[in-house]
Amino acid sequence: MRELFDRTVLQILNDHISTEAVLAAETSDISTALWQVFEDNGVTMALASEEHGGSGARWFDICGGIIACGNYSVPLPVAETVFANWLLSKSGIQPPEGPVVFAESDRLTIDSGKVSGRLSDVPWGGSAGHIVALTNDATPALVLLSGGEVQSIEKTRNTAAEPRDMLTFDNACPIAVVPLSSSVTTDVLRMGGALIRSAQMAGSVERVLQMAVDYANERVQFGKPIGKFQAVQHQMALVAEQASLARSATETAFSLSEQALDVTSIAVAKICASEAATAAANITHGVHGAIGFTHEYPLHIATRRLWSWRSEFGSVTYWSTLLGQQVCRQGSQDYWASIVNGDTIR
Amino acid sequence: MFVEQFRYSPIPSDAQSIRSEVRDFIKENLSHFPMQKRADSWMGFDSEFSQKLGQRGWIGMALPKQYGGSDSGAFTRYVVIEELLAAGAPVSAHWFSDRQSGFQILQYGQQSQKDAFLPAICRGECFFCIGMSEPGSGSDLASIKTRAEKTANGWVVNGQKVWTTNAHRSHYMIALVRTGSSESRHGGMSQFIIDLTLPGITIRPIKDLTGSEHFNEVFFDNVELTEDALLGDEGNGWNQVTGELAMERSGPERFLSSMTLMYTLIDAIGPTPDAFQAREVGRISARLMTLRQMSLSVTQLLENGDNPSVAASCVKDLGSVLEQDIPEIAQQLCDMLPTSSGGGEHALVLSHLMQQAPSFSLRGGTREILRGIIARGLGLR
Numbered sequence: 001m002r003e004l005f006d007r008t009v010l011q012i013l014n015d016h017i018s019t020e021a022v023l024a025a026e027t028s029d030i031s032t033a034l035w036q037v038f039e040d041n042g043v044t045m046a047l048a049s050e051e052h053g054g055s056g057a058r059w060f061d062i063c064g065g066i067i068a069c070g071n072y073s074v075p076l077p078v079a080e081t082v083f084a085n086w087l088l089s090k091s092g093i094q095p096p097e098g099p100v101v102f103a104e105s106d107r108l109t110i111d112s113g114k115v116s117g118r119l120s121d122v123p124w125g126g127s128a129g130h131i132v133a134l135t136n137d138a139t140p141a142l143v144l145l146s147g148g149e150v151q152s153i154e155k156t157r158n159t160a161a162e163p164r165d166m167l168t169f170d171n172a173c174p175i176a177v178v179p180l181s182s183s184v185t186t187d188v189l190r191m192g193g194a195l196i197r198s199a200q201m202a203g204s205v206e207r208v209l210q211m212a213v214d215y216a217n218e219r220v221q222f223g224k225p226i227g228k229f230q231a232v233q234h235q236m237a238l239v240a241e242q243a244s245l246a247r248s249a250t251e252t253a254f255s256l257s258e259q260a261l262d263v264t265s266i267a268v269a270k271i272c273a274s275e276a277a278t279a280a281a282n283i284t285h286g287v288h289g290a291i292g293f294t295h296e297y298p299l300h301i302a303t304r305r306l307w308s309w310r311s312e313f314g315s316v317t318y319w320s321t322l323l324g325q326q327v328c329r330q331g332s333q334d335y336w337a338s339i340v341n342g343d344t345i346r
Numbered sequence: 347m348f349v350e351q352f353r354y355s356p357i358p359s360d361a362q363s364i365r366s367e368v369r370d371f372i373k374e375n376l377s378h379f380p381m382q383k384r385a386d387s388w389m390g391f392d393s394e395f396s397q398k399l400g401q402r403g404w405i406g407m408a409l410p411k412q413y414g415g416s417d418s419g420a421f422t423r424y425v426v427i428e429e430l431l432a433a434g435a436p437v438s439a440h441w442f443s444d445r446q447s448g449f450q451i452l453q454y455g456q457q458s459q460k461d462a463f464l465p466a467i468c469r470g471e472c473f474f475c476i477g478m479s480e481p482g483s484g485s486d487l488a489s490i491k492t493r494a495e496k497t498a499n500g501w502v503v504n505g506q507k508v509w510t511t512n513a514h515r516s517h518y519m520i521a522l523v524r525t526g527s528s529e530s531r532h533g534g535m536s537q538f539i540i541d542l543t544l545p546g547i548t549i550r551p552i553k554d555l556t557g558s559e560h561f562n563e564v565f566f567d568n569v570e571l572t573e574d575a576l577l578g579d580e581g582n583g584w585n586q587v588t589g590e591l592a593m594e595r596s597g598p599e600r601f602l603s604s605m606t607l608m609y610t611l612i613d614a615i616g617p618t619p620d621a622f623q624a625r626e627v628g629r630i631s632a633r634l635m636t637l638r639q640m641s642l643s644v645t646q647l648l649e650n651g652d653n654p655s656v657a658a659s660c661v662k663d664l665g666s667v668l669e670q671d672i673p674e675i676a677q678q679l680c681d682m683l684p685t686s687s688g689g690g691e692h693a694l695v696l697s698h699l700m701q702q703a704p705s706f707s708l709r710g711g712t713r714e715i716l717r718g719i720i721a722r723g724l725g726l727r
Binding site: 060206209210213216217227228230232233234236237238240241243244245247248249251252254255256264265267268271272275316317319320321322323324325327328329331332335336339340342344 | 347348349350352353354356365428432433605608609610612613615616617618619621623624625626627628629631632633634635636637638639640643657660663664714716717718720721723724725726727
């Protein structure tokens with residue numbers, strides 16, 4: 001199913017996602033018309049089970065699609081909804097229509113079936129139809145809430161002006177409350193977020209790489225395209241190497257995540273993709289010179305997202321510290337085996 | 347773009363099954379092998395150990411059975427070599443025969459050459475070195491001057507090779523030399539299998555900066571070769587050598603050279619790292635795991651018959667930068683004096699790898715050469 005999704009998503013992106021569409025979204029809410037294209041083509045239900053009306057695809061199958069969404073800076077919570085609908089479906093809840101978003105770090109309280117609390121940094125939280133969250137019980141439950149139940153919204157946008165809203169619930173009526181299934185750990189929302197952001201960053205790094213290659217072949221200084229200068233070539237090679245690291249780590253994390261998300265490979269992917277984001281934004285801005293620093297030239301559409309996404313759902317420091325602590329705790333005797341097995345974080 | 351070639355390529359389960367055998371073998375044969383020796387990684391030379399591996403059938407594994415190999419796929423060989431490298435086993439004696447010379451002979455050799463060399467390579471009894479660089483020809487390999495002239499019964503070679511790892515303890519060299527003139531920069535070169543005991547050959551070890559002797563200068567003074575020393579077609583040397591270089595650039599030896607230091611570092615830090623130690627050990631581990639996956643992807647591409655030369659250059663450059671970063675980061679993580687003698691295990695290994703590190707981005711193509719290949723792959727040249 002990989003090729004089908006690769007092709008479908010790319011077709012939608014080519015037909016509908018322009019620089020203008022991305023910029024327009026930076027000052028508006030979710031475009032329902034644009035959303036409908038993704039939903040009508042089955043992208044958002046890719047990983048939901050067939051009995052819930054989804055495609056029952058594997059994470060591997062949608063990897064290229066989410067990388068492509070990152071490459072085009074899709075101004076919609078498509079990747080978030082793919083993940084949320086996977087989680088709902090495997091928890092036995094029918095995924096609703098429309099965008100479903102989630103917050104990673106905050107938990108809601110539940111009392112007599114009513115839900116209260118605050119969720120911060122919810123992607124497109126202020127205009128999404130539905131929100132997925134966890135309760136703060138000793139054994140947390142998964143909650144599905146309608147956007148209509150939100151009591152108040154504090155609007156925030158990340159560096160790329162993507163909505164990251166704070167939502168407050170006060171005795172809200174959830175659509176569903178179910179215990180987490182046994183293959184789901186309590187950090188599932190952070191892991192899912194890190195997984196999709198890794199793919200988006202891998203795609204965005206490839207975008208800025210391609211833009212810089214094209215620019216370096218066009219821009220003439222000292223009588224030749226600047227891409228003919230070895231100093232520029234070697235900088236671009238470093239971006240390509242980082243793009244390869246991000247791509248490989250992402251493909252690995254998607255391939256190893258099946259019924260359960262694979263925490264070690266997700267940590268590795270988020271580390272590698274975030275570091276690639278930093279290097280790629282730095283070097284491609286350097287190669288573009290002043291034109292890349294203008295609002296008119298679209299490089300910033302990708303680089304401002306790279307600067308945002310690397311900090312979301314766990315930074316390099318968060319995931320490397322977690323990984324490094326486990327490595328040291330397990331000791332040198334187990335180190336090589338854990339590299340081979342990819343199971344450092346258990 | 348070649349970036350998309352890095353699909354997840356797991357080791358097939360039939361290839362995995364050999365892993366525990368290799369680990370048992372290492373436990374049996376290397377349990378008392380000290381960390382300082384393991385730190386030599388694939389520069390560690392022990393011909394007896396190589397013969398033991400040969401007896402197990404773990405050299406030349408991917409070669410056909412009729413020549414003493416086991417027709418194993420590339421992934422089985424990968425499992426064996428990554429386990430040996432991770433343990434710091436002394437694999438240098440047979441390394442070049444196993445990695446490239448055997449394949450070159452299989453691919454380009456005459457029947458008599460295959461019969462003569464391949465079974466001995468597989469037994470771990472026939473060691474090859476690679477004669478490429480010369481005093482005036484390093485990165486610019488096509489400018490070599492060593493020449494073979496045709497004679498009535500074969501060839502006569504004059505010239506000099508340099509930086510030839512293991513020449514002083516190998517049986518044969520596969521050398522790239524000029525055999526004619528050509529309009530094209532890459533024409534007029536051929537490969538020869540040279541018996542290093544022949545008259546006219548002088549081999550002088552060159553001490554490296556640690557005082558160890560791994561590489562050599564090799565002089566050829568009217569060395570007479572028989573006709574069957576020619577490997578492949580006359581004039582096809584450049585083409586053969588570039589294929590050989592692709593084999594050199596993506597294996598696990600390109601990111602595991604500092605592995606022993608990771609073990610002593612983790613021991614030195616202990617089970618409760620501070621925030622900085624945990625973060626840096628985590629970052630290194632993430633890069634190691636990803637480079638391994640990238641290296642496996644290139645192995646799969648080679649198996650599929652694709653041309654992964656740009657992807658392989660990415661693995662090599664990222665890998666050697668990581669191998670060089672590990673000693674630098676390690677010396678920041680624990681406040682202790684690296685020692686060249688005396689001192690504890692970690693201090694010795696750190697000092698050793700810190701000093702070896704410059705060679706990691708020289709052998710197999712410099713950073714600059716690799717980045718040039720990648721830039722060409724991007725369409726910038």
